[in-house]
Amino acid sequence: xxxxKYLVLFIVFLPLLSNAQKRIxxxxxxxxxxxxxxxxxxxxxxxxxxxxxxxxxxVNVAQLKSFYLTRFFNIEIGEIRHPKEFRQSFDxxxxxxxxxxxxxxxxKQNNFWVxxxxxxxxxxxxxxxxxxxxxxxxxxxxxxxxxxxxxYYLELIRFSEPGSNDFVIKSxxxxxxxxxxxxxxxxxxxSSGFSKGLGxxxxxxxxxxxxxxxxxWGAFDEFVKAVEAGVMIDVFFRKVPIMVESPLxxxxxxxxxxxxxFVNLQLGKRW
Numbered sequence: 165x166x167x168x169k170y171l172v173l174f175i176v177f178l179p180l181l182s183n184a185q186k187r188i189x190x191x192x193x194x195x196x197x198x199x200x201x202x203x204x205x206x207x208x209x210x211x212x213x214x215x216x217x218x219x220x221x222x223v224n225v226a227q228l229k230s231f232y233l234t235r236f237f238n239i240e241i242g243e244i245r246h247p248k249e250f251r252q253s254f255d256x257x258x259x260x261x262x263x264x265x266x267x268x269x270x271x272k273q274n275n276f277w278v279x280x281x282x283x284x285x286x287x288x289x290x291x292x293x294x295x296x297x298x299x300x301x302x303x304x305x306x307x308x309x310x311x312x313x314x315x316y317y318l319e320l321i322r323f324s325e326p327g328s329n330d331f332v333i334k335s336x337x338x339x340x341x342x343x344x345x346x347x348x349x350x351x352x353x354x355s356s357g358f359s360k361g362l363g364x365x366x367x368x369x370x371x372x373x374x375x376x377x378x379x380x381w382g383a384f385d386e387f388v389k390a391v392e393a394g395v396m397i398d399v400f401f402r403k404v405p406i407m408v409e410s411p412l413x414x415x416x417x418x419x420x421x422x423x424x425x426f427v428n429l430q431l432g433k434r435w
Contacts, residue, residue, distance in 0.1 A: 204228055209388050209432030211240060215396060215424035218243040222280070228434070234286040238305055241279045244398065244424075246272070246406040248416050254354070265354030268318060271347065271413035273338040275314040275361075276406050278398060280372050282307020288380075303378040303392055311368030311400055317356035320345050335360060338408055347412045370400035370420075376428065388432035398422040 207226035213219060220242020226234050253267035284305025315337040322345075324330040335356040338346050345351045376394025400420045407416035 204386070204434040207234060207236070207388060207432060207434045209236075209390075209430045211238075211428050211430055213240070213242065213426050213428040215242075215426035217245045217247060217422065217424050220278075220280075224430075224432070226286075232288050232301075236284055236286065236305075237282075238284060238307070239279075239281045241277060244276050244278055244404075244406075244422055246416065246418070248407060248413075254352075265319070266356075268352060268355035269316070270349065270352070271408050271410070271416055272316045272406065273408045274316055274404075274406055276368075276404055277312040277314065278370075278372075279310040279312065280307060280398075281309075282372065282374075284374070286378055288378075297382070299380040299382075301378045301380070302375070303394070304373075304375045306373040307371070309370040309372045309398055309400070311370055311398075311404060313366045313368060313405070315361035315364050317360040318346060319353040319356055321351050321353050337361060337364075343408070343410065347408065347410060368400045368402060368404055370398060372396065372398045374426075376426070386434055388430060388434065390430040392426075392428040392430065394426060394428075396424050396426050398424075 205228050207224070207228060209224045209226070211220070211222040211224065213222065220240045222238055222240025222242075224236045224238045226236035228234050249269050249272060251267050251269050254265055282305045284303065286301055286303045288299050288301035317335050317337050319333050320336050320342070322332050322334050324332075333353050336342055336346065374394060374396040376392040378390060378392050380388070380390040382389065398421070403418050403420045404422075405418050407413060407418060409416055409418060
Protein backbone atom coordinates (compact mmCIF):
# COMPACT_ATOMS: atom_id res chain seq x y z
CA UNK A 165 0.00 0.00 0.00
CA UNK A 166 2.85 2.36 0.89
CA UNK A 167 4.46 1.61 -2.47
CA UNK A 168 1.25 2.64 -4.25
CA LYS A 169 1.16 5.88 -2.28
CA TYR A 170 4.70 6.74 -3.32
CA LEU A 171 3.93 5.90 -6.92
CA VAL A 172 0.91 8.23 -6.93
CA LEU A 173 2.96 11.06 -5.39
CA PHE A 174 5.73 10.52 -7.96
CA ILE A 175 3.23 10.74 -10.83
CA VAL A 176 1.66 13.94 -9.40
CA PHE A 177 4.99 15.73 -8.90
CA LEU A 178 6.69 14.52 -12.10
CA PRO A 179 5.52 17.54 -14.23
CA LEU A 180 6.78 19.94 -11.57
CA LEU A 181 10.18 18.25 -11.53
CA SER A 182 10.31 18.39 -15.31
CA ASN A 183 9.55 22.13 -15.34
CA ALA A 184 12.18 22.72 -12.68
CA GLN A 185 14.79 21.11 -14.86
CA LYS A 186 13.95 23.51 -17.70
CA ARG A 187 14.67 26.63 -15.66
CA ILE A 188 17.72 28.53 -16.89
CA UNK A 189 19.85 31.29 -15.45
CA UNK A 190 18.98 34.88 -16.29
CA UNK A 191 20.67 36.25 -19.38
CA UNK A 192 20.94 32.95 -21.25
CA UNK A 193 18.92 31.55 -24.12
CA UNK A 194 16.61 28.56 -23.90
CA UNK A 195 16.14 26.14 -26.76
CA UNK A 196 13.14 24.02 -25.85
CA UNK A 197 11.95 22.35 -29.05
CA UNK A 198 8.31 22.88 -28.11
CA UNK A 199 8.68 26.44 -26.81
CA UNK A 200 11.23 28.11 -29.01
CA UNK A 201 12.28 31.48 -27.73
CA UNK A 202 15.09 33.64 -26.46
CA UNK A 203 15.69 35.71 -23.38
CA UNK A 204 17.84 38.30 -25.17
CA UNK A 205 15.62 40.68 -27.09
CA UNK A 206 17.89 43.69 -27.58
CA UNK A 207 21.27 44.14 -29.25
CA UNK A 208 23.72 47.02 -29.54
CA UNK A 209 26.70 46.75 -31.88
CA UNK A 210 29.50 48.91 -33.26
CA UNK A 211 30.66 48.64 -36.90
CA UNK A 212 34.22 49.08 -38.20
CA UNK A 213 33.90 49.01 -41.97
CA UNK A 214 36.51 49.16 -44.74
CA UNK A 215 35.37 49.43 -48.35
CA UNK A 216 37.07 49.70 -51.69
CA UNK A 217 37.08 53.52 -51.68
CA UNK A 218 37.06 54.49 -48.03
CA UNK A 219 35.88 53.50 -44.56
CA UNK A 220 33.12 54.15 -42.02
CA UNK A 221 32.21 53.72 -38.36
CA UNK A 222 28.67 53.06 -37.17
CA VAL A 223 26.33 51.79 -34.47
CA ASN A 224 23.30 49.49 -34.63
CA VAL A 225 20.37 49.24 -32.24
CA ALA A 226 18.50 45.98 -32.83
CA GLN A 227 15.61 43.84 -31.67
CA LEU A 228 15.88 40.03 -31.78
CA LYS A 229 12.55 38.86 -33.19
CA SER A 230 13.36 35.12 -33.34
CA PHE A 231 16.25 32.71 -33.78
CA TYR A 232 16.26 33.53 -37.45
CA LEU A 233 15.52 37.26 -37.54
CA THR A 234 17.03 40.42 -36.06
CA ARG A 235 15.79 43.88 -37.06
CA PHE A 236 18.06 46.88 -36.57
CA PHE A 237 18.46 50.62 -37.02
CA ASN A 238 21.89 51.73 -38.25
CA ILE A 239 23.64 55.09 -38.26
CA GLU A 240 27.20 55.55 -39.55
CA ILE A 241 29.61 58.11 -40.89
CA GLY A 242 32.51 57.55 -43.24
CA GLU A 243 34.51 58.83 -46.19
CA ILE A 244 34.16 58.05 -49.89
CA ARG A 245 37.22 58.68 -52.03
CA HIS A 246 37.52 58.96 -55.79
CA PRO A 247 39.17 55.86 -57.35
CA LYS A 248 41.81 58.10 -58.97
CA GLU A 249 43.05 59.66 -55.74
CA PHE A 250 46.80 59.23 -55.27
CA ARG A 251 48.66 60.65 -52.28
CA GLN A 252 52.17 61.97 -52.86
CA SER A 253 54.74 64.09 -51.04
CA PHE A 254 57.70 66.29 -51.94
CA ASP A 255 58.97 66.69 -48.35
CA UNK A 256 59.78 70.36 -48.87
CA UNK A 257 61.05 72.39 -45.92
CA UNK A 258 59.95 75.99 -45.62
CA UNK A 259 63.03 78.21 -45.01
CA UNK A 260 61.18 80.56 -42.67
CA UNK A 261 59.42 78.02 -40.43
CA UNK A 262 61.48 74.85 -41.00
CA UNK A 263 58.17 72.96 -41.30
CA UNK A 264 57.97 69.95 -43.63
CA UNK A 265 55.27 70.03 -46.30
CA UNK A 266 52.32 67.65 -45.91
CA UNK A 267 51.48 64.97 -48.44
CA UNK A 268 48.74 65.91 -50.91
CA UNK A 269 46.41 64.49 -53.55
CA UNK A 270 46.87 66.10 -56.94
CA UNK A 271 43.62 67.24 -58.56
CA LYS A 272 41.42 66.78 -55.50
CA GLN A 273 38.98 69.59 -54.80
CA ASN A 274 36.75 68.20 -52.02
CA ASN A 275 36.77 65.65 -49.23
CA PHE A 276 33.49 63.72 -49.26
CA TRP A 277 32.00 62.39 -46.02
CA VAL A 278 28.68 60.53 -45.84
CA UNK A 279 26.28 60.26 -42.91
CA UNK A 280 23.94 57.27 -43.38
CA UNK A 281 20.83 56.23 -41.48
CA UNK A 282 18.84 53.12 -42.34
CA UNK A 283 16.70 50.17 -41.26
CA UNK A 284 17.70 46.57 -41.93
CA UNK A 285 17.47 42.91 -41.02
CA UNK A 286 19.75 39.98 -40.30
CA UNK A 287 18.35 36.57 -41.29
CA UNK A 288 20.14 33.36 -40.30
CA UNK A 289 20.00 30.30 -42.52
CA UNK A 290 19.53 27.81 -39.66
CA UNK A 291 19.24 27.43 -35.89
CA UNK A 292 22.87 26.38 -35.58
CA UNK A 293 23.38 29.32 -33.26
CA UNK A 294 21.57 27.50 -30.47
CA UNK A 295 24.77 25.63 -29.56
CA UNK A 296 27.76 27.96 -29.91
CA UNK A 297 29.58 27.99 -33.19
CA UNK A 298 29.37 29.81 -36.48
CA UNK A 299 25.99 31.12 -37.63
CA UNK A 300 25.70 32.20 -41.25
CA UNK A 301 23.05 34.48 -42.65
CA UNK A 302 22.26 37.54 -44.71
CA UNK A 303 22.26 41.17 -43.64
CA UNK A 304 20.59 43.91 -45.65
CA UNK A 305 19.76 47.56 -45.03
CA UNK A 306 18.57 50.68 -46.85
CA UNK A 307 17.94 54.30 -45.97
CA UNK A 308 18.79 57.96 -46.48
CA UNK A 309 22.25 59.52 -46.82
CA UNK A 310 23.59 63.00 -46.23
CA UNK A 311 26.78 63.76 -48.16
CA UNK A 312 29.10 66.44 -46.76
CA UNK A 313 31.57 68.14 -49.11
CA UNK A 314 34.55 69.83 -47.41
CA UNK A 315 36.82 71.95 -49.63
CA TYR A 316 40.29 70.47 -50.04
CA TYR A 317 42.96 73.14 -49.48
CA LEU A 318 46.45 73.14 -50.94
CA GLU A 319 49.37 75.28 -49.87
CA LEU A 320 50.45 76.99 -53.09
CA ILE A 321 53.71 78.79 -53.79
CA ARG A 322 53.10 82.34 -54.96
CA PHE A 323 56.02 84.45 -56.26
CA SER A 324 55.88 88.20 -55.79
CA GLU A 325 57.06 88.72 -59.39
CA PRO A 326 57.86 86.41 -62.31
CA GLY A 327 61.49 85.29 -62.04
CA SER A 328 61.77 86.58 -58.47
CA ASN A 329 63.04 84.47 -55.57
CA ASP A 330 60.63 86.14 -53.17
CA PHE A 331 57.60 83.95 -52.54
CA VAL A 332 54.84 83.27 -50.04
CA ILE A 333 52.92 80.07 -49.33
CA LYS A 334 49.15 80.57 -49.41
CA SER A 335 46.44 78.08 -48.44
CA UNK A 336 43.85 78.00 -51.24
CA UNK A 337 40.84 75.93 -52.30
CA UNK A 338 40.13 75.17 -55.93
CA UNK A 339 38.39 77.78 -58.07
CA UNK A 340 38.28 78.68 -61.75
CA UNK A 341 40.50 81.66 -60.93
CA UNK A 342 43.40 79.61 -59.56
CA UNK A 343 43.10 76.48 -61.73
CA UNK A 344 46.46 77.20 -63.37
CA UNK A 345 48.21 77.16 -59.97
CA UNK A 346 46.06 74.46 -58.33
CA UNK A 347 46.89 72.02 -61.14
CA UNK A 348 50.54 73.06 -61.53
CA UNK A 349 52.58 70.41 -59.74
CA UNK A 350 55.53 72.83 -59.45
CA UNK A 351 53.40 75.35 -57.54
CA UNK A 352 52.19 72.91 -54.88
CA UNK A 353 54.00 72.98 -51.54
CA UNK A 354 51.63 70.46 -49.87
CA SER A 355 48.16 70.09 -48.42
CA SER A 356 46.69 72.27 -45.69
CA GLY A 357 45.54 70.83 -42.37
CA PHE A 358 42.29 68.81 -42.19
CA SER A 359 40.51 71.52 -40.21
CA LYS A 360 40.92 73.97 -43.08
CA GLY A 361 37.55 74.24 -44.81
CA LEU A 362 35.38 72.77 -42.04
CA GLY A 363 33.37 75.99 -41.95
CA UNK A 364 32.61 75.74 -45.67
CA UNK A 365 30.70 72.45 -45.85
CA UNK A 366 28.10 71.88 -48.54
CA UNK A 367 25.44 69.14 -48.62
CA UNK A 368 24.52 66.39 -51.09
CA UNK A 369 21.39 64.38 -50.10
CA UNK A 370 21.04 60.83 -51.34
CA UNK A 371 20.08 57.20 -50.67
CA UNK A 372 22.01 54.03 -49.86
CA UNK A 373 21.59 50.26 -49.70
CA UNK A 374 23.78 47.40 -48.43
CA UNK A 375 23.68 43.60 -48.64
CA UNK A 376 26.17 41.21 -47.06
CA UNK A 377 26.85 37.66 -45.98
CA UNK A 378 26.88 37.66 -42.17
CA UNK A 379 29.12 35.38 -40.07
CA UNK A 380 28.33 35.36 -36.34
CA TRP A 381 30.29 33.40 -33.73
CA GLY A 382 27.54 32.46 -31.26
CA ALA A 383 24.59 34.39 -32.65
CA PHE A 384 22.77 34.25 -29.30
CA ASP A 385 25.67 34.67 -26.90
CA GLU A 386 25.73 37.73 -24.69
CA PHE A 387 28.60 39.31 -26.60
CA VAL A 388 28.37 39.91 -30.36
CA LYS A 389 31.36 38.90 -32.50
CA ALA A 390 30.56 39.02 -36.21
CA VAL A 391 32.08 39.72 -39.62
CA GLU A 392 30.26 40.76 -42.79
CA ALA A 393 31.34 40.89 -46.42
CA GLY A 394 29.16 42.47 -49.07
CA VAL A 395 28.36 45.34 -51.39
CA MET A 396 27.12 48.87 -50.68
CA ILE A 397 25.56 51.40 -53.05
CA ASP A 398 25.36 55.18 -52.50
CA VAL A 399 23.45 57.35 -54.96
CA PHE A 400 23.12 61.13 -54.73
CA PHE A 401 20.74 63.47 -56.52
CA ARG A 402 23.61 65.47 -58.02
CA LYS A 403 27.11 64.69 -59.22
CA VAL A 404 29.66 64.74 -56.37
CA PRO A 405 32.71 66.94 -57.26
CA ILE A 406 35.53 65.13 -55.46
CA MET A 407 38.16 65.72 -58.17
CA VAL A 408 38.80 68.59 -60.58
CA GLU A 409 37.52 67.66 -64.04
CA SER A 410 40.28 68.88 -66.36
CA PRO A 411 42.46 67.51 -69.18
CA LEU A 412 45.37 68.05 -66.78
CA UNK A 413 43.90 65.39 -64.44
CA UNK A 414 43.19 62.23 -66.43
CA UNK A 415 40.13 60.01 -65.93
CA UNK A 416 38.63 62.00 -63.07
CA UNK A 417 35.02 62.29 -64.15
CA UNK A 418 32.84 62.73 -61.07
CA UNK A 419 29.71 60.61 -60.57
CA UNK A 420 26.55 60.65 -58.42
CA UNK A 421 26.72 56.84 -57.94
CA UNK A 422 29.24 54.87 -55.84
CA UNK A 423 29.37 51.07 -55.68
CA UNK A 424 31.81 49.55 -53.19
CA UNK A 425 32.68 46.14 -51.79
CA PHE A 426 33.16 46.10 -48.03
CA VAL A 427 34.26 44.07 -45.03
CA ASN A 428 32.73 44.91 -41.66
CA LEU A 429 33.79 43.91 -38.14
CA GLN A 430 30.86 44.04 -35.71
CA LEU A 431 31.21 43.95 -31.92
CA GLY A 432 28.60 44.50 -29.26
CA LYS A 433 26.31 43.12 -26.59
CA ARG A 434 22.84 41.58 -26.17
CA TRP A 435 20.48 41.84 -23.20
